[in-house]
Amino acid sequence: MMTATRKRIIESAIQxxxxxxxxxxxxxxxxxxVTRRTLHRYFKDRNELVEICRQVIETSCKKAMIAAIQSSDEPMLQLERMLYAGIDCGAKYATFYKMHRSADHTHNQQNKNCADYDYIYATFQKIVVELQETGQLNPKMSPEWIQVLHxxxxxxxxxxxxxxxxxxxNIKELAWSSYFKAISP
Amino acid sequence: MMTATRKRIIESAIQxxxxxxxxxxxxxxxxxxVTRRTLHRYFKDRNELVEICRQVIETSCKKAMIAAIQSSDEPMLQLERMLYAGIDCGAKYATFYKMHRSADHTHNQQNKNCADYDYIYATFQKIVVELQETGQLNPKMSPEWIQVLHxxxxxxxxxxxxxxxxxxxNIKELAWSSYFKAISP
DNA sequence: ACAAAATGTCTCACATTTGAGAAATACTTC
DNA sequence: GAAGTATTTCTCAAATGTGAGACATTTTGT
Incomplete structure (x- = not known):
């Protein structure tokens, strides 16, 4: 159930x-x-608002990254589109990236979000390894590093x-160009 | 006047x-x-603690970056050492980088810190331009982009x-290697 | 060992933030 | 225009955060 006001509050909170x-x-x-009174009408308390922001970030970034992966069978194109997807997520991407890596996170494959997160980043590394094996990416850089750089x-x-x-x-192309060159053989 | 406890509190606060x-x-x-009571013995209030953290961050990062610039006359080496200096600053670097760029910052050349900040980043861009003119860096990337990427x-x-x-x-070399390749012609 | 300094414990008053009831007002829909 | 819904204004009590006094305890330095 998503009204315009509720949506606006969530976006404001994320920012x-x-x-x-x-x-x-x-x-x-x-x-x-809006007034704080209204904010409280939509969200029980701070914790709920934070949790919902997390969910919104997770859902949108996850969706974008998975869509990028599934948009092509070509590894290099997948990689490029994952970069663009991350950029399109804006400030949300940094939160998403860190979400399942923080010290207080309980990562559990049974959890759909954890599983999807693992799918995204495992696929990322699989793509990298594949491109390294076909000589398209620098074999001296670990997949972990390539991901960090991403x-x-x-x-x-x-x-x-x-x-x-x-x-x-233009900015996105510049970003891809820089990244591509950085990780090329 | 810097006791071990005071120093420990500042570092904790930065973190x-x-x-x-x-x-x-x-x-x-x-x-x-330490207890909060002790923290209050050392720092008048939150504002003072935040301000001192800013000063510590500014002093150490500024010093490191200026030292990197002045460590060589070779532009490429300067650039490399600036990257290493940034990495050595750790989490402090992000704060330092944003410090003079935030919306609520009053930037003023008469202020020593603002002047030094400008010196660092103007020198950075001068180095980039110089390296572009000698064909060592990609002329198609704006100095602004090269700095943001840095x-x-x-x-x-x-x-x-x-x-x-x-x-x-190893990590530092990898970072340099990636950066160098990204910005090369 | 002793004195001074540093820190912890406890407590308090004050400030700020939080969450929500009630009534008024504004907006939307038919 | 009327009714229903959404939001604002106002207010309040409770919770949390802040800063600091007084005394006790611990640590440090000679």
């Missing part, structure tokens, strides 16, 4: 909590252009978007 | 505030293995450090 995890809810409400490029690009006036498609 | 800007001071104290690689590398068991010098 505000991205900069300050413990920001007062008043700030989230202000940023969503998230670094995404984050840089997301940050650059906020600053530069350049066309978004 | 805790890095993850959660508005974390309760109790958390900082816990992480520093900070993105640093940040990823710092994050990867917490996760990987690899030797730190």
């Amino acid at each position: 505000v909590f991205n900069e300050d995890l413990s920001a007062p809810l008043q700030k989230v409400a202000d940023n969503a252009a 998230s670094g490029i995404i984050e840089s690009t997301v940050n650059a978007r906020a600053i530069t006036q350049q066309n978004i498609e | 805790v505030f890095n993850e959660d800007l508005s974390a309760p001071l109790q958390k900082v104290a816990d992480n520093a293995a 900070s993105g690689i640093i940040e990823s590398t710092v994050n990867a450090r917490a996760i990987t068991q690899q030797n730190i010098e």
